[in-house]
Amino acid sequence: MQRYQAGDADAFRQLYALVMPKMLGYLGKLTKSRAAADDLLQQTFLKIHRARGAYVAGADPLPWFYSIAHRTFLDEARKNQRAIVRTAGDDVPEVPAGITGESADRSDAPGADPELARAALDALGELPPQQREAVVLTKLEGKSVAEAATIAGTTVGAMKVRAHRGYEALRKLLTSAKKESVA
């Protein structure tokens, strides 16, 4: 980051290669679409680039990157007046390709059941943006509630409430989806 601040473009490329998969995965879980996640990723890095002077030497920049991604996602969701970039009916047939960038049925990650992942992603897409983000940060990105609150710019209490409500809503959505599939 310091080399990048000093004007070394290669340092930025290294940083991008290092952080991009994590950020893209995060944005993919929020948007449910690879194309939308890619677009938000580019916006996020452009903002990081323009605000690089704000970096404090020796600090961990990752929470700052997440905060910028968070803000970019919410700004975009508000701008478009829609929380979910729906893929249903359009020409992106492979879900959760939005997250992985590859077909789910080609995924060979241990423990990655494409059907379950698809169901979780669909249910996440039904949540309001703030609850969705709380669930993604705390349950999928492995952030503590305090870290998630810092990233989202809210209190620990509010983040707990959002994550809990989001998780409960997700549970109900998945249960009803299961009943529908059985019926």
Add this chain to the structure above:
Amino acid sequence: MSAEQSLDALAAMPDPAASPIGALLEAELGSLAPVTARRPYRQLGMFVVASLVYAALLLGALSPRADLGELPPMWLMGAGAAWFSGFGLATYFALVPKAGAMTPRWRAAIATTTITAVAFVVLGLGVHPDGAHSLHYGMPHLLRGHGCLWLGLATSLAPVVLGAVFLRGAVPVFSRWVAAAIGAAGGCLGGLLLHMHCRIADGPHIGIIHGGGVVVAAGLAALLVPRATDRPYRS
């Protein structure tokens, strides 16, 4: 199919395939200029010194309060220290992040802003010693003392502008709260200047006009400063 299992499956999905750097970002990288890293403690020092010099110049252009020698020295020093502490604490929390972090301590900034705003109004209403040369407008003529509000806001101008410059890009979220803390710091500096200059010594004037200056400065800063600090984050 439990929610936990589904989330676990989603979390276990592999990392996404690489996404190349976009054309716009590549273009900006083509003309990459070096930038200076933010140094919070250095900024804090510059902020405090520049703000105090500005306030001292303003006070020099005005006159010290006529009843200065008639007031209890302990109250004079205590109230001055309180105004200065409000200024220093709000500035510190708004500018200096925790070790290893990048973003300011916004929760502490919120707490400081709220406490200073409320405390100075309440203390001003409740504790207001006077001397033979003090003036008393009282509640019926409260608005006659509106000049103090403008003077307090004028004093807060330099800290607020400096804060907007120093925090550019540093607060991607909760920027309004951090801006409010910068405004509260400016309002406290205004209160300190008024404490040394204004001889109106009734409770409503000190509480509502002097203390209210902190509230107004914090509100105005919350409204205006993010326009500057959030500039790099606009799409």
